[in-house]
Amino acid sequence: MNRRELIDVERIQDEPLIEMIRGNILENVHRGRVSVVSVEDGKAVYSLGDDNAPTFVRSTAKPIQAIASLLDGTAEAYGFEESHLALLAASHRGTKEQIDVLEQILALTGVDEDSLAVQPGYPVGRAGRDRLLVEGYAPRKLFHTCAGKHLGVLAWCKLKGWSLEGYIHPDHPAQREILARIEKWSDxxxxxxxxxxxxxxxxxxxxxxxxxxxxxxxxxxxxxxxDNEAADVVNKITSAMNANPELVEGPKRLASLLLSDPNVVAKSGAHGVFTFGLRKQKLGVAIAITDGTEVAWPYVAMSILKRFGGISPETKHQLELTFPEVFINDAKEVAGSWKAVMDNIEQS
Incomplete structure (x- = not known):
């Protein structure tokens, strides 16, 4: 791929969303784009920046990537329970609970761990990684943050009689069906x-x-x-995510905190992409932070939730405790603050 084939990100209009202030000096500005869309008519009710510009969906796609396999009866064939479905849509951090469920999926499906296309390694979550290192575990493919998604597709391929070789390639029948579902579900x-x-x-x-x-x-x-054909299995996936929020990502992760609220379906993606849907408000939200950071997500999400509602007082309290407006240094002193400047920007 040469330079001319790459997306020129400078042509994608973004806006300043979150400022980080240390002392009385503006230290960082996190720019990005926001889209809030009504499910009723598919139109944006709020947007900042160019919400028509292409955005790689990354791991926010995982619940949608599971649709085709579940329509083919993968869950019933292997006896998957809600915890297993949650891991199919997960970006796990390597907690003991997450690894235990992944081990169960291996046992239920009979998939060989070596079949996973990823390389052996350690979890992305520091706590999970440290625990496994202290306990003397060697690197494993199962520790990859996307292991649940890969296991789900491999189990589906096994059920359908498709080759397990090349299951990650775009021309594999599994990937062709996944892409078709992504296109249909996103209209x-x-x-x-x-x-x-x-x-x-x-x-x-x-x-x-x-x-x-x-x-x-x-x-x-x-x-x-x-999409009446897919609606039932999507309900099973999202119900599993809400029932097992910390399996989907992990303790104190924004998506897991939001998933603990029954009104919200949430998932993060790498390099600055975060998404959530609100049941009662019938809204979908997508956030793309231009610099790829995660630290701005909570403050953008809380700004949107302040505007549109959608979470309980208990969820709001947990968000504010976990992601306070002021940040504390290692000496346990206030070092600065976060400011949602997007609140002051006229929407696109």
Missing amino acids: SEAGQVTLGRDGCGFPVAAMPLSKLALAYGRLANPGMSG
Whole structure:
């Protein structure tokens, strides 16, 4: 791939969303784009920056990537329970509970761990990684953050009689069906979805940010998707995510905190992408932070939730405790603060 084939990010209009202030000096500005879409008509009700620009969906796609396999009866064939379904949509951090469920999936499906296309390593979560190192565990493919997704697709391939070799390649029947489902669920038109390569080896879709927001609004409201065939299995996936929020990501992760609220379906993606859907409000939200950081997510999400509602007082309290407006240094003193400047920007 040469330079001319790459997306010129300088042409994607973004806006300043979050400022980090240390002392009385502006230290960082996190720019990005936001799209809030109504499931009822598929139109944006709020946006900042260019919400039609292509955005790689990264791991926010995981619940959608599971649709085709579950429609083919994968869960019933292997006796998957809610905890297993949650791991199919997870970006695990290596907690003991997450690894235990992944081990159960291996046992239920009979998939050989060596079949996973990823390389052996340690979890992305520091606590999980440290625990395994202290206990003397060697690197494993199962410790990869996307192991649940890979196991789900391998189990599906085994059920369908498809080759397990090359299951991550775009021309594999599993990946062709996954892409078709992503396009249909996001209501994307021909040419709106293009493919890149994700960190775990899977093809990764790039679509307009507004389409990703719509997809998450539909995950929260599958009965309004117009895809009656998929609505039932989507409800099973999202119900499993809400029932097992810390399996989906991990303790104190933004997505897991939001998933603890029954009104919210949430998932993060790498390099600055975060998504959630609100059931009662019938809205989908997609956030793309231009510099790829995660630290701005909570403050963007809380700004949007302040505007549209959608979470309980208990969830709001947990968010504020976990992601306070002031940040504390290692001496336990206030070192600075976060400010949602997006609140003051007139929407696009």
